[in-house]
Amino acid sequence: MMNAVRFIREKLGGYGIGAIVFFLLSLYSSLLGTLPGMVLWIFFGALALACIYAAFHSVWRYGLWLIGIYVFSGAGGYLLTHHDSVRLVGGMICEIIGVFILLSLIYRVIDMRKKTKHKHPLGLWFLSLLIFFVFANLSLSDWSYWLMDKTPLYIYTFSEIVIICSGVYVLWFLQEKISARNVCPVCDCELRVDKRSCPSCDGTESFFWCKKGEHHIIKCPSCNKLTLHGKKCIHCGRKLKKRVECRSCGSEHPLAEWIRL
Ligand SMILES: [Zn+2]
Ligand SMILES: [Zn+2]
Ligand SMILES: [Zn+2]
Known part of the structure; x- marks a missing residue:
């Protein structure tokens, strides 16, 4: 257990761990269903995003891509749980935009990988991104059922945890394995x-x-x-x-x- 904690601390650093903790606190607050809960949800969410910025300072822009995927595929998942044609069409459009952002992120990363000449395999990264997309859908559709029928939020809670972990992994991988080109700041040669x-x-x-x-x-x-x-x-x-x-x-x-x- 201690080894696992040390491993995560070494890999992610304090801000990376802070981001996960604040995201989880934010998730917990969102489950309270009260007004103070909503305030805390936004407060912890903002702290988590600040930690993301500090932990992944060289790739934080890709975090905006992830937020885009979350918002559009989540909205798609939400709208597709309804059965009137207007919301179904809206849901389909959101899904298409979500997939478009996902594909353009993949395209950019492949391009960046060519430039930085890193050879790390992208398989696990693709998988995490796909998981992020699928669970954003699941999460918000479960939330929609909760709004309509007050069904328990188990799938939502589980999905959000998966989204937090896969999102942090996606950014961590980009920073550590793809974008970080180790070049001497004095001589400009490979280190x-x-x-x-x-x-x-x-x-x-x-x-x-x-x-x-x-x-x-x-x-x-x-x-x-x-x-x-x-x-x-x-x-x-x-x-x-x-x-x-x-x-x-x-x-x-x-x-x-x-x-x-
Ligand atoms: Zn030591
Ligand atoms: Zn310095
Ligand atoms: Zn040098």
Whole structure:
């Protein structure tokens, strides 16, 4: 269990976890069915979106695509539960727009992948996006049945959880596997990943090595951009520590003491 928590923390970072927690709180508030519940629903939702922005700062625009898919396929799912022709036609149009946004997102990502020359397989990513789309439909159609007949919101609740997880995965994958091109900020050449393990525990950390300039490159803890491992960040000017803190055990060691893997 602790390993799973550590794994998620390492992969997602604090803001990514914050986004999931706030989305879940927002979902819980929406189930209360009261006015304060609705206020909390919007409040936690806004906090979650702010966390999404902070966690996936380089790909947050794709979050807008996801919101578009959610709104249109959700509206489609909602309208298609009604049986008058006007709402059925409206539902079909919403579904078509939702599919269109989905396909244009896929098209853009394939294009970006070509440019950044990343070779990571997209299968799981496609699947997550499809799951996101299907469950947005399911969620809002269940919500519609609840509005009409006060049926329990089990499918809605489950679908929203699936939507939150798949949405976060879609953005995480784009940021970590597709858009992040590891290029030296000084020499503009491809960097080699230099994975090392903490001298105090078995936690690992990824550094970068620039072959051309023969320097270590790290992620600035303040602006998250790649910078020289030196006195201060070349982008935001933040003072950098000589020692690198382990995210697993919290101890600090000079880079040279970290064990090469
Ligand atoms: Zn360099
Ligand atoms: Zn910085
Ligand atoms: Zn450690």
